[in-house]
Amino acid sequence: MILIDIPIYTYLAGCIVYNFVLSVAGRFTPRRQPAVQDPARYNRIAILVPAYKEDGVILSTATSYTGLNYPKSHYDVIVIADSLQPETLSALRETNTKVIPVVFDKSTKARSLNEAFRQLPDEYDIAVIADADNVVETDFLLKVNSAYLNGAQAIQTQRVAKNLDTPFAILDTANEIIGNHLYRKGANAIGLSSSVIGSGMAFHFPLIKTVMQEIQAIGGFDKVLQLRLIAHGQKIVYLEDALIFDEKVENSGDFSNQRRRWLSSQIVYLRKFWSEGWRQLFKGNVDYFNMAVCQNLMMPRMLLMASMILFTLIALVLPSSLVTIPFSWWAVLFALNCISLLLPIPAVFFRKYMLRALISLPKAMFIMVMLLFRMKGANKTFIHTRHTKTGINNPLLDAARK
Structure with a gap:
């Protein structure tokens, strides 16, 4: 793994630091409560x-x-x-x-x-x-x-x-x-x-x-x-x-179809807007660059978690002579990734739903890895996700409002 882990670590670190900055920024930004009474005008x-x-x-x-x-x-x-x-x-x-x-x-x-x-x-x-x-x-x-x-x-x-x-x-x-x-x-x-x-x-x-x-x-x-x-x-x-x-x-089949569509479009539009994104950055349009390059370059969060688990374990078990990036660096990066994903989650979710979410997480990460080999044609065909729910059943939101 000598030298191979340097570009891998650099890319994963970029994704994680990007998420971490946004996570912290969002955490310390107060929720805006727009006024809804007696507007000056009711627009059509x-x-x-x-x-x-x-x-x-x-x-x-x-x-x-x-x-x-x-x-x-x-x-x-x-x-x-x-x-x-x-x-x-x-x-x-x-x-x-x-x-x-x-x-x-x-x-x-x-x-x-x-x-x-x-x-x-x-x-x-x-x-x-x-x-x-x-x-x-x-x-x-x-x-x-x-x-x-x-x-x-x-x-x-x-x-x-x-x-x-x-x-x-x-x-x-x-x-x-x-x-x-x-x-x-x-x-x-x-x-x-x-x-x-x-x-x-x-x-x-x-x-x-x-x-x-x-x-x-x-x-x-x-x-x-x-x-x-x-x-x-x-x-x-x-x-x-x-x-x-x-x-x-609700199930792995719908999850796979939906994420295949999302992952494919991310890859397609990264290629399509890569050059224009950099041109806009040099013109001072950071907003365009962020959307065209940074967000499309980001590894999906479940793939990012799977990658961090894999490479942190590899750094732990391999002799230090075979790795360039030491285990301690991977551990710090792994911790930053966890913090960036946990900061947005409301407390009530941890109390009532975290365990059930963790049960399906390994299967979801495996599906995401497998989708990397099933991208062909996904962005050329409309992939429809069927819906069946006509009511709202969200105890998490109800609890958060109390």
Whole structure:
């Protein structure tokens, strides 16, 4: 391992220090509580919901949006219906939901959204983009409207778990909590844009309509979207107090499909935007460089944990004459990685859910390693994750609010 462990250690250290800085920054940044009472203006909002073969949940989702604490005359729910059953379309129209049926040779979220923007009138101020399984809290639109009135034109709200009913769902929930803390709250805390996550996003309507016309991505459209927003001079704001509920994967099969799509898009867009990212850095655009290079270069957290366990153990058991980086250095790096991942986790999670999450962690890390050998074609085909949950069952969030 002589000399081989130096570049490995350098790369892993870069990933871990990056996460550690964001974790600490997010930990010591106070939670913002936007005012939601008596706004100076109620802006017109379009809630856009692309729905591909989501007959099982879309009616429940659309119905949930009818009871929001926002003037009914000032927001519309628009379902972009791709491959929904005729009876589902009829039921949606009975809820006063606007339905835009679409048909594509290859279905993607970007194509659905672009078709919606092509058909919709320019009478809206804000576009909210949600997934077919997403449900929002009652004051969601009020909080988005407040942030918009304060000057934010690109907003990522906090996506939280809809369900915690299996070990994989709990692990996925912990992963989302960490991601929100690092790449959204932590990034904003040090002056960078929040990353977006494909749903729970809100934008100035003319801005997102223009930006979406520049995007034709099949997988990982959110990675392209955030770069286009930054190229248009926008800072993406993380609205932590506005909650949108998202169904978490319940089993290893769904986990594998979802992460294969995510990992593939990360590799594809690292290659695509590598050169432009460096050019923008030399022009002083650190925000673009962070999104294009740093975040795409980051090893996914479960792979990072697996790598740290492996190389720390190797450094422990091999004679010192065979390693360049001593065990003590690996141990310090391992500790920093653990701290960066544990700081975002609320105390109630440790008390009630940590053990169940740890049960599924080895299998999840093994799946992530195996996915490295199954990347071919993942970003050329739309990989759909089926949703089934129509209710919210998140005791973790309930306990955190008490």
